[in-house]
Amino acid sequence: MISDKPSLEKPTPRKKHKSLKDYFDFRNNQVNQIGLILFSAFIISTSLHFVFEERFTEEQWKTRPMTRHKIVDDLIDSHVLLNKSKPDVIKSLGQPSFTITKDIMLYELGLAPQFNSNQVEHLYIEFNDETVSKVSLTLYDY
Known part of the structure; x- marks a missing residue:
């Protein structure tokens, strides 16, 4: 019960605050x-x-094809090619290494360090309605 009389108990000391x-x-x-x-x-x-981290540049892509594996991640992540037309992609990246169909192009990426692998990476570009709809990496056995 609450009373109006003062308590005989000692008040609990307040916790000392830490300084900054x-x-x-x-x-x-x-x-x-x-x-x-x-x-x-x-x-x-x-x-x-x-x-x-290596950044994608058109000049590096065209002049040093054996080091493309270093800059391909930046090319894919930055979405530079999405919604571009086929002539724009060819202007940016040069002629493709392989054309699978009229809507799929492959670019060789050079030799990435791999252990006991016969697979080669390629940049896979797929077109839909004459514009780029998908850009990814693919592995092919040789």
């Missing part, structure tokens, strides 16, 4: 140190991957 600098004091807090190291490693590895 205590949250960033890593001297004795191993969990925070490990978290900081993992976070730093993630940021550094992501940055290095972004800096050293």
